[in-house]
Every structure is written in C-alpha cells, then in structure tokens.
Amino acid sequence: MSAITYSNARHERLARLARRATWRLAGGVLVLWAVATLTFFALHLMPGDPVLAILGGASGNPTAETIAQATREFGLDKPLAVQYALYLGRLLQGDLGMSYSQHLPVTQVLAEQSWATLQLTFSALALAWLLVLALTVLTAGRGRWVSSLASLAETLAAALPHFWLGILLLAVFAFGLRWFPPAGSDGWRTLVLPAVALAIPLAGFIAQVTRESLELTLEQPFVLTARTRGLSDTAVRFKHALRHAVLPGISLSGWAIGALISGAVVIEVIFSRKGLGRQLYQAVQAQDLPLTIGISLAVAAVYVLANIVIDLLYLWIDPRQQGKTA
Amino acid sequence: MSELTFETTLPAVRVQRTASRLRPGPLLAVTFLAFLIIAALAPQLFAHSDPLAIVPHDAFHPPGWAHWFGTDQSGRDIFSRVIYGTRQSLFIGLAATALAMGIAIVLGLLGGLGGAYLDRGVGWLLEILFAFPSLVLALLFVAIFGSGVGPLIVATGLGGAPGYARMVRGQVLAVRNAGYIEAAVALGHPTRRIILRQLLPNAMRPLIVTLTMGVGQAIVWASALSFLGLGAPPPAPEWGTMLSMGRDFVANAWWLTFFPGLFIVLTTLSTTVAGRYLQQRLEGRLS
Numbered sequence: 001m002s003a004i005t006y007s008n009a010r011h012e013r014l015a016r017l018a019r020r021a022t023w024r025l026a027g028g029v030l031v032l033w034a035v036a037t038l039t040f041f042a043l044h045l046m047p048g049d050p051v052l053a054i055l056g057g058a059s060g061n062p063t064a065e066t067i068a069q070a071t072r073e074f075g076l077d078k079p080l081a082v083q084y085a086l087y088l089g090r091l092l093q094g095d096l097g098m099s100y101s102q103h104l105p106v107t108q109v110l111a112e113q114s115w116a117t118l119q120l121t122f123s124a125l126a127l128a129w130l131l132v133l134a135l136t137v138l139t140a141g142r143g144r145w146v147s148s149l150a151s152l153a154e155t156l157a158a159a160l161p162h163f164w165l166g167i168l169l170l171a172v173f174a175f176g177l178r179w180f181p182p183a184g185s186d187g188w189r190t191l192v193l194p195a196v197a198l199a200i201p202l203a204g205f206i207a208q209v210t211r212e213s214l215e216l217t218l219e220q221p222f223v224l225t226a227r228t229r230g231l232s233d234t235a236v237r238f239k240h241a242l243r244h245a246v247l248p249g250i251s252l253s254g255w256a257i258g259a260l261i262s263g264a265v266v267i268e269v270i271f272s273r274k275g276l277g278r279q280l281y282q283a284v285q286a287q288d289l290p291l292t293i294g295i296s297l298a299v300a301a302v303y304v305l306a307n308i309v310i311d312l313l314y315l316w317i318d319p320r321q322q323g324k325t326a
Numbered sequence: 327m328s329e330l331t332f333e334t335t336l337p338a339v340r341v342q343r344t345a346s347r348l349r350p351g352p353l354l355a356v357t358f359l360a361f362l363i364i365a366a367l368a369p370q371l372f373a374h375s376d377p378l379a380i381v382p383h384d385a386f387h388p389p390g391w392a393h394w395f396g397t398d399q400s401g402r403d404i405f406s407r408v409i410y411g412t413r414q415s416l417f418i419g420l421a422a423t424a425l426a427m428g429i430a431i432v433l434g435l436l437g438g439l440g441g442a443y444l445d446r447g448v449g450w451l452l453e454i455l456f457a458f459p460s461l462v463l464a465l466l467f468v469a470i471f472g473s474g475v476g477p478l479i480v481a482t483g484l485g486g487a488p489g490y491a492r493m494v495r496g497q498v499l500a501v502r503n504a505g506y507i508e509a510a511v512a513l514g515h516p517t518r519r520i521i522l523r524q525l526l527p528n529a530m531r532p533l534i535v536t537l538t539m540g541v542g543q544a545i546v547w548a549s550a551l552s553f554l555g556l557g558a559p560p561p562a563p564e565w566g567t568m569l570s571m572g573r574d575f576v577a578n579a580w581w582l583t584f585f586p587g588l589f590i591v592l593t594t595l596s597t598t599v600a601g602r603y604l605q606q607r608l609e610g611r612l613s
Contacts, residue, residue: 027453034454042470159594161546163553164569164587167576175577182577262461266550270573280462281554284469292469300457 013319021312028304035300036091039293040084096297097290101283106294109279114298116185117275120267121260123191124198125253131203132210132249137237140214140245151211157204163266166197170270183272194267201263202256206249214245247318250310257306261299352603355596362593366413373406377563386579396581398572402561404581408589411563415590418479418557418564419545423537425483426490426544433487434494434529435521438502448495452488460485464551473556481556482548486540493536497529504528535605542597549590565590 071077075086090097096106139150173193174182184190217223218241226240227233265277272278276295283291365372384401387393395404437448458466464481471477501507502525510520545565551557552566553573560571565586572582 031450031454031457034450035457038454039466042466045470155598156591156595159542159591159598161549161587161590161594163550164583164590167569167573167583167587168580171576171580171583258456258459262459262547262550265461265465266553269554280465284465287469292466296458296462296466299459299462303457303459 024308039296096294099291101286101288113276113279123195127199128203132207136211141218154204154207160201162263166270169193185274194271198263210249217241217244254307254310355599358596366416369410373409375403375406377407377410395585407563414564418548419541421479422482422544423540426486429487430490430494433491437495438498455488468556478557501529535601538601542594
C-alpha cells in the first residue's frame with residue numbers, strides 16, 4: 001500500500017517537474033523571439049551603411065554597380081518591416097543569414113565557434129565549483145582565524161577583474177615560466193589559463209554565499225542529530241550539510257552563466273582563443289549585422305536554457321521549493 | 327529568507343560591538359576610498375608629473391625611486407597616470423551606477439505599483455534584458471552608438487539596470503503594504519508625496535549597500551569595455567584604457583598593466599568591504 005502511494009507521489013513529482021519545464025521552455029521561446037526582434041531593430045538603427053560593411057568598408061571604394069548589386073543580394077532595398085518578416089521566416093527554418101564579413105552562413109560560424117566557448121565556460125564553472133566546495137567544506141565553522149582568512153581570500157578573489165587576472169596569468173605562466181602557451185585554442189593546455197582566469201573571480205562570489213549558508217546549516221538541529229548518530233565530521237559535512245548549503249550558490253549559477261559569457265568575450269580576446277565571444281567582438285567592429293544578431297541569439301538561448309536547467313536542478317535538490325515557486 | 331536567518335544567528339551583543347568599533351578592514355577600505363576621492367578632485371596633490379608628458383629616453387623604466395610604478399612605452403609616468411585616471415574611472419563608475427539605479431527605480435516602481443498587467447510586462451522586459459549578458463548588451467550598445475566615455479557609461483549602466491530593477495521591485499512590493507504607508511493614505515496625502523517621502527526612501531534603504539558595492543562592479547565592467555578599446559581613446563589616463571595599452575607589452579613590461587589593474591582591484595575591494603560594514607550597521611540599527 002505504502003509502496004503504491006510512494007510511487008504515485010514520485011510520479012506526480014516528475015509530472016510536475018515536466019509541466020514546469022514545458023512552461024519555462026515556452027517562456028524561453030518568447031524571450032528569444034523578443035531578443036531577436038530587439039537586436040534586429042536596434043542594429044538597423046546603427047549608423048553607417050551595411051552595404052559598405054559587406055563590401056569591406058568604405059576604404060574598399062566599391063563602384064555604384066557593386067553597391068546596387070550587394071544591396072539587392074542581401075535584400076537591403078526592401079522596407080524594414082519586410083526585411084524583419086523575411087528575417088523571422090528564415091529564423092524559423094534555422095537560417096540566420098550570411099555573415100557580411102566572413103561570407104559564410106552564420107549558422108556555420110556558430111557551429112564552428114560555439115564548442116570552444118562552451119568548453120571554456122563550462123570548465124570554468126566546474127573549476128569554480130570545485131574551488132568553492134574545497135574551500136568552504138574544509139574551512140566553514142572551523143574557528144575564527146581559519147574562517148576569516150578564507151573569507152578574506154574569497155572577497156579578494158571576487159574583486160579580481162578576470163581580464164586583469166588573465167593578463168597576469170599570461171605574464172607569469174605563459175611568458176615568464178613558459179608552462180602554458182600564450183595563445184591558441186587547440187588542446188587542453190591552451191584551456192588552462194583562460195579557464196582559471198574566469199573561474200577564480202566566480203569562485204569568490206559563489207564561495208561567499210555558500211560559506212554563509214554552510215555555517216548556518218552546521219548549526220541546524222539535524223546536523224547535531226547526525227553527529228550524535230556517530231557520523232564523522234567529514235560525512236556530516238558532505239552528506240548532510242552540503243545539500244542544504246549549495247542552494248544559494250546554485251541559484252547564483254544562473255547569474256554566473258551570464259557573467260561567464262561576458263567574461264569569455266574579454267578572455268577570448270586576451271588569449272586569442274577561438275570562440276563566440278571574440279567573434280562577437282569582431283562582428284561588432286566590422287558592423288556585421290547578421291553575425292552580431294546570430295551570436296546574441298545563441299548566447300541568449302544558452303542563457304535561457306541554462307536557467308531552466310538550474311531552476312529544475314534547484315527543485316530536484318530541494319523538493320520543498322515546489323509549492324513555493326509555482 | 328536571508329533576513330530571517332540573520333535575525334536568528336546574529337546575537338544582539340555582536341551587532342552592537344561591530345557597530346560601535348571600526349575594525350581594521352573597513353577602516354582601510356574607507357581610507358582608500360577617501361584617498362581616491364581626493365585624488366579624483368585634486369590629483370596634483372599626489373602626482374607631481376604630467377600624466378601625458380612624453381619622455382622618449384625614459385621609456386620602459388621598471389618601478390623604482392624616480393618612477394614608483396615605472397614608465398610606459400613613451401616614458402610617461404605610470405603613477406601619475408593612475409592617479410590622474412582616478413577622476414575618470416570613478417566618474418564612470420558613479421555615473422553608470424546612478425544611471426542603472428535611475429532606470430531600475432522607474433521599472434521597479436512601475437512593476438511594484440502599476441498593477442498586475444504592468445508588473446507582468448516589467449517582469450517580461452527584465453527577463454529579456456537578463457538574456458543579454460552585461461558585456462554583450464554593452465557591446466551591442468557600443469555598436470549602435472559608437473565608442474567613447476558617454477556611450478561607455480550608458481552601456482555599463484544598461485548592463486547593470488536589470489539586476490537593480492529586480493531588487494527595487496521586490497523592495498517596493500515589500501514596503502507597499504507597511505503600516506506607515508496605510509497611515510499616510512488614510513491621512514489623505516497625495517500619492518506622489520507618499521511615493522517620494524515614504525515609499526522610495528524605505529524601499530531604497532537596503533539597496534544603499536548594493537549600490538556601494540555596485541560602483542566597484544561598474545568600474546570593473548567599464549574597464550573591461552575600455553580594455554576592449556571601446557572606452558576613452560588611448561593616451562587618456564583611464565585605468566581600463568591603460569590596461570588595454572599595456573597589453574601589447576605584457577611579456578617584458580608587466581608594470582604597465584599591473585598597477586592600473588591593482589587600483590581597480592583595490593577600489594572594488596574597498597567598495598565591497600565598506601558596503602558590508604554599512605550593511606552590518608544598518609541591520610544593527612534595524613533590529
């Protein structure tokens with residue numbers, strides 16, 4: 001009897017999670033549509049003639065005929081509303097247009113560059129969490145000196161701008177000690193310095209909230225109960241306290257994805273890495289409208305998806321939240 | 327939720343002690359911030375050489391007695407440049423934070439007071455803005471309006487606005503139903519006056535801390551944009567621009583990038599530590 005109600009409850013919980021995921025996905029699609037619309041119209045207000053950008057800038061001295069031909073080719077002679085409708089129609093078919101500066105389909109550029117950025121941001125996020133767990137679980141509630149020393153380290157880490165950290169790492173470990181290559185994007189050795197530069201400030205932010213919540217958790221009655229059952233200190237920290245303590249940090253990870261993508265722009269430029277961030281920077285400078293819109297959309301899509309995943313992860317770790325946040 | 331936990335864990339004795347005595351951390355932070363403000367107003371008090379003076383035979387001097395922070399590729403004194411750069415960097419940080427807060431207050435008030443539909447609309451707008459990471463939003467903005475100090479401030483402010491707006495909206499919703507608002511309504515005060523005199527000051531109080539810390543963050547984001555070459559144009563003594571200029575020489579002249587970055591870090595650190603101290607004091611007074 002009890003087994004049946006248990007499986008029913010579990011089933012219901014899964015169904016509720018699925019319903020929530022569907023709703024969030026639908027909301028996410030709407031957000032992406034708005035992002036596409038906003039960037040489309042905003043960038044068409046951009047000063048400068050897109051046709052000149054297509055033909056390689058004003059210095060290229062294009063003739064009147066080539067200008068007219070390019071204008072027709074890229075559909076720039078049509079009214080803005082028509083261009084927008086055509087753009088949305090193509091977007092639904094997964095076509096993001098042709099990059100003006102690279103003369104390649106935007107989707108192809110995205111496919112080539114996304115992997116490097118995903119690799120960078122996710123290894124940075126994983127490294128950051130590793131640092132956070134090591135630092136907080138080992139030092140939280142261990143006496144005043146240890147705590148304040150660790151908390152000083154976290155505050156300092158959070159205040160470090162990643163671009164400065166990136167330059168320092170470059171100067172010390174790439175040019176000074178020559179342990180890692182200063183630039184490039186092939187192999188794990190090129191990934192180490194950029195990932196560390198992104199991870200350390202992030203770890204500082206997440207560790208601050210995780211430490212606070214871990215110290216609060218360690219004072220809870222259930223921790224005392226676990227200790228009286230004879231569990232070792234390490235077991236108490238990892239098995240019981242951690243699950244409660246990571247919640248604020250996890251909800252911060254949603255914000256972290258955005259911060260990491262922002263950071264990736266600068267870090268990819270510093271380390272001359274392949275990736276969406278550097279590509280976006282170049283696209284903006286080259287006035288490459290389709291590529292700029294395409295990358296913004298891709299970034300927004302990753303952000304929206306990551307936040308849905310984090311939302312669900314939150315519910316999975318802490319089922320108590322289900323009633324509250326519906 | 328966090329307020330609740332604070333109340334249960336911070337005993338009154340401890341709050342009183344932190345409120346009455348300034349510990350070394352906050353003291354250092356406030357001293358450094360005061361130094362920055364003086365340097366911004368009167369840089370000639372600390373730096374005696376011209377931040378733009380070119381002395382070719384003095385190029386790439388490492389830090390030493392004559393040049394505390396060394397010299398750059400044109401023999402300009404880095405210490406003077408960092409000190410003179412304080413004005414612009416601080417101004418950019420403050421202006422961007424003020425702009426972000428201005429936008430946030432408008433959106434937060436609309437969301438918190440404007441009824442269900444408006445609130446939902448503001449919620450959507452925020453969700454859309456959140457989907458652009460700050461630097462991506464700033465890059466798009468710079469793409470449309472060009473680079474320079476003005477667009478840099480607006481871009482940084484826009485990047486920070488959604489986060490603040492969410493907080494303002496939450497605060498407005500929390501304060502809206504307070505007893506003193508009800509009392510003011512019952513006394514027949516005009517709505518505008520209630521918003522300006524009662525609602526906003528009370529809703530903003532917890533945000534003072536966030537704002538203090540926000541100035542530091544705004545300086546970091548603005549220098550990231552300057553670093554990418556989208557801010558103040560090169561020889562200008564601005565911290566981010568200096569970092570960007572020094573980047574090409576990082577292999578053999580580390581001091582070109584180390585010192586401007588150090589000032590950015592110390593500024594952010596000081597605003598964070600000062601902000602936290604303020605938070606403790608405010609909470610001590612409230613409880």
